[in-house]
Amino acid sequence: MSRRVFCLGDDINTDYIIAGKYTKTLDERELALHIFEDLDPELSENIKHGDFIGAGWNFGCGSSREQAAIAIKASGIVGIFAKSFARIFFRNVINLGIPALICDTSRISEGDELVVEIEDGVVVNMSRNEKIPFEPLPPIMLGILREGGLVPYLLRYGDFTLSRSEI
Numbered sequence: 001m002s003r004r005v006f007c008l009g010d011d012i013n014t015d016y017i018i019a020g021k022y023t024k025t026l027d028e029r030e031l032a033l034h035i036f037e038d039l040d041p042e043l044s045e046n047i048k049h050g051d052f053i054g055a056g057w058n059f060g061c062g063s064s065r066e067q068a069a070i071a072i073k074a075s076g077i078v079g080i081f082a083k084s085f086a087r088i089f090f091r092n093v094i095n096l097g098i099p100a101l102i103c104d105t106s107r108i109s110e111g112d113e114l115v116v117e118i119e120d121g122v123v124v125n126m127s128r129n130e131k132i133p134f135e136p137l138p139p140i141m142l143g144i145l146r147e148g149g150l151v152p153y154l155l156r157y158g159d160f161t162l163s164r165s166e167i
Contacts, residue, residue, distance in 0.1 A: 013062030060089025097149035
C-alpha cells in the first residue's frame, strides 16, 4: 500500500519536531497533536496513519530528547526519509520501530505516494514511477524494525538472565 509523504527541509531539530514546552507530558496523543507545530501548525491535523516524512540533511539534530521520536510514532508516521540523520535521533526512531532511511530526497516531492521495499533497499515513488535506493540498514536494525522496535525485539530474542559472575 502506498502512502503520501510530507516534505520538510534541512536541519529539522528535535525542537521543531516537538517543542520543549510539550515534553513535560507522558501522553503520546498529546505529543502527536503538537508535532511540527512551529513549522506548520496544521501539519499534525493532516498526517494520517501510514504517512511518511521526507527531509533534507541532518534530520533530528539538536537535543537527544526521546519525545521527538515518540511524537512521530504517535502521529502515525511510519517512516522517515532524509539525506542524513542526527545519530541519537536515528537510533531513537529505529528503537521505536520506525524506519529511518538515508536516500536522495530531492527525488521526493510533497504529497508523492511512496512504497518502501525495505528488504530490496528501495523507496518506490509511485507518483513518478521511480525507484530510489536507500543506504542499507545493518541486519540487527532490520530485525528491530521487523519486530516493531527494540523492546519487542529484546522480548523475543534477548536473554535477560545473568549469573552472579556476570553481575
